[in-house]
Amino acid sequence: MSDAARAFSPRQNSYRVLWPLLLLLVAEVIAFRVATAADPLPVTRFSVAVALGALLAGLIPALLRPSLASLLAGSLAIVGASFLVLPFEFGDLPQLVGGRPVTALGSVVILRLMNAAVLGPLALHLTARFPKRSVLSDRHLAAVYSITAGLLCALLLVPPGPRLVVAIAGFAWVIVLLAASLVQVFLAGRDRATPPARETQQARLLLFTLVIAFLPIGLRLLGFLLGKPLINYNLMLAGQLVWPVGVTYIVLRHDLFNIDAALRRALAYAVLSLGLLAIYFGLTLLLTAALAVELPQVRGLATLVGLFAAAAAFTPLRRRAQWAIDRLLYPERLAFQVEVAAAREALSGIVQRADIISLLADRLPARLGAAWGTLTLDPAPNVPPAGQSPPAWSAQLVVGGRPLGRYWLGPRLPGPAFDADEQAELHALAQQAALALAYAETFDALSSLNRELEERIAERTAQVVDQQRALAVVEERQRLARDLHDSVTQTLFSISLGVRNARGLVRRDPEAALAALAEQESAARQALGEMRSLLAQLRSPSAVEVDLAAALRAHGATLERQDGFTVVFVVPPVALLPADQANELLLIAREALHNVFKHGGVSQATCALIIDGAGVELVVTDQGRGFDPTAIGGTGMGLRGMRERAAALGGTAEAIASPNVGTTVRVRVPVKRG
Numbered sequence: 001m002s003d004a005a006r007a008f009s010p011r012q013n014s015y016r017v018l019w020p021l022l023l024l025l026v027a028e029v030i031a032f033r034v035a036t037a038a039d040p041l042p043v044t045r046f047s048v049a050v051a052l053g054a055l056l057a058g059l060i061p062a063l064l065r066p067s068l069a070s071l072l073a074g075s076l077a078i079v080g081a082s083f084l085v086l087p088f089e090f091g092d093l094p095q096l097v098g099g100r101p102v103t104a105l106g107s108v109v110i111l112r113l114m115n116a117a118v119l120g121p122l123a124l125h126l127t128a129r130f131p132k133r134s135v136l137s138d139r140h141l142a143a144v145y146s147i148t149a150g151l152l153c154a155l156l157l158v159p160p161g162p163r164l165v166v167a168i169a170g171f172a173w174v175i176v177l178l179a180a181s182l183v184q185v186f187l188a189g190r191d192r193a194t195p196p197a198r199e200t201q202q203a204r205l206l207l208f209t210l211v212i213a214f215l216p217i218g219l220r221l222l223g224f225l226l227g228k229p230l231i232n233y234n235l236m237l238a239g240q241l242v243w244p245v246g247v248t249y250i251v252l253r254h255d256l257f258n259i260d261a262a263l264r265r266a267l268a269y270a271v272l273s274l275g276l277l278a279i280y281f282g283l284t285l286l287l288t289a290a291l292a293v294e295l296p297q298v299r300g301l302a303t304l305v306g307l308f309a310a311a312a313a314f315t316p317l318r319r320r321a322q323w324a325i326d327r328l329l330y331p332e333r334l335a336f337q338v339e340v341a342a343a344r345e346a347l348s349g350i351v352q353r354a355d356i357i358s359l360l361a362d363r364l365p366a367r368l369g370a371a372w373g374t375l376t377l378d379p380a381p382n383v384p385p386a387g388q389s390p391p392a393w394s395a396q397l398v399v400g401g402r403p404l405g406r407y408w409l410g411p412r413l414p415g416p417a418f419d420a421d422e423q424a425e426l427h428a429l430a431q432q433a434a435l436a437l438a439y440a441e442t443f444d445a446l447s448s449l450n451r452e453l454e455e456r457i458a459e460r461t462a463q464v465v466d467q468q469r470a471l472a473v474v475e476e477r478q479r480l481a482r483d484l485h486d487s488v489t490q491t492l493f494s495i496s497l498g499v500r501n502a503r504g505l506v507r508r509d510p511e512a513a514l515a516a517l518a519e520q521e522s523a524a525r526q527a528l529g530e531m532r533s534l535l536a537q538l539r540s541p542s543a544v545e546v547d548l549a550a551a552l553r554a555h556g557a558t559l560e561r562q563d564g565f566t567v568v569f570v571v572p573p574v575a576l577l578p579a580d581q582a583n584e585l586l587l588i589a590r591e592a593l594h595n596v597f598k599h600g601g602v603s604q605a606t607c608a609l610i611i612d613g614a615g616v617e618l619v620v621t622d623q624g625r626g627f628d629p630t631a632i633g634g635t636g637m638g639l640r641g642m643r644e645r646a647a648a649l650g651g652t653a654e655a656i657a658s659p660n661v662g663t664t665v666r667v668r669v670p671v672k673r674g
Helices: 004-009 015-038 045-064 067-086 092-098 107-129 139-155 161-191 199-228 233-239 242-252 256-294 295-327 331-348 354-366 420-508 510-539 548-563 580-598 637-648
Strands: 373-377 394-398 402-409 545-547 565-571 576-578 604-611 616-622 652-658 663-671
Touching: 015 045, 015 067, 015 107, 045 067, 045 233, 045 242, 045 331, 067 107, 067 242, 092 233, 092 548, 107 161, 107 199, 139 565, 139 652, 161 199, 199 242, 199 637, 331 354, 331 420, 354 373, 354 402, 354 420, 394 420, 402 420, 420 510, 545 580, 548 565, 548 580, 548 604, 576 580, 580 604, 580 616, 580 637, 637 652, 637 663
Parallel strands: 565 604
Antiparallel strands: 373 402, 394 402, 545 576, 604 616, 616 663, 652 663
């Protein structure tokens, strides 16, 4: 706990600490009685009213809130009231260094000297211990009181000769003490390292009251030195009420109604107004005089030009001076402007909700010097966090009439409370934060929807791939079934017929039976070759071209040799086609010829192959039994397989048949490019 905090702690808030105040008051009353007995008091009604006001302002905090600070403030008020009740002028100072002893000047002068001497140490003592303890120790303060008492005694006792030196030293000593008091509160008001902000705020308020109280005295002294009064005596006297009233306010109630900001502005604009008016009129006179010398024939125009030029320079000078005062007395206000501008720029580029919360709740409060900061978002309750100091500012985040939450900031540590201008900037920042949060919500919703769509697309793609794989498996199985039906199955059927025929010849004609078995053995080898060829195609499909005409003629020779079935070919000498297309058409032709041999009841068929620019046409014709297409519905395994093969090549297959007339199978496929 700091010294100032201990000074305000309840353990020390006891009326027992007020006995020095009572003793000092009694001493002043006795001194006045003694002075009254010797000399009449040169008092006025106004001085009595000012003295009583200062006395009451100093005693009120001591009676209502006894502490070290109120004790020092009350002591200063008692001595100050005793000094103020006796009107004084700087013109009375020369008599102190005259030829007579000081004791011969009267009790009133001695009382005035004693009170004036005590004012300096008391002011330093108050500022060194309130609002917080300075580097001055109790030993230093005791030395200050001792030096003051020594100078006072020397002034009263030394002979007239060296008295001038003692008087100048005493006057300079009092000025040094008052200046040191101002330095104490100025340093305390700029201290950012020692919380709480209450102490820094109190130091600044104390600085304002002392400056405003000392300013009329300084103007009165300056007028005395210049030989021309610059301020009325009663106005100077009334100004002395500022410091006891200010100290009373600081002790009893800190920063009521944001008075610190009001005092800051009043002092700043008072200094600005006086300084800038002097600069303005000085520039006007200089420019007018210079132009009048250079252009005497247009003196009036020169005056107007000087006025406008000085007016143009007035606003930049005022802004620069205001910035300098803020930088000197309130650097955290300038830092506030910088940090809020940086936060607004950061919000304009943030799209993530977590980044906005981190900026408002973590980074911004620390940069603004706030004790804490938090952001409560709906549907959480809009209440400040428990266990923290009372909030200094809060604003609801609303977008389009929809509340999003509330932003809270604790008191500034150290420094004055957020004034009206700063709160307006914070409200604008909160509104921008609400827009950023709404945008972040929309961005998150779109991102979530995008992720959901991506997941659905990936899932659907996987399903389609699985379906395509399943379809590919089905198509491959169907192709295998067609290939087996159109190649190996037919060969096996021929082998079964040949074996049956050989079995009938075993007893009648063994040699013929052996010849038939040899043919079936050859057919079996052919079936084995077809099976191996089919398996090889499955492992690595061939990409070379095949002569379809030669393949058809070879198959026709096999049918004639094994089964005695004759095929009349109308094909070109060479018909080079891609391997897959040629193989499919060959299988279609074999299926059609097998059907003629098996069901047509004839021993001959015609196979034609026509290749032109439009495509390839395969036609198998017989003059056999035929069939009724409506009766079987085109659902036979062979016919269906031919249609599937033709469709796989992008073509068509049809069977034209009539009972006892014959059958024509026509297949048309496009030419396969590349």
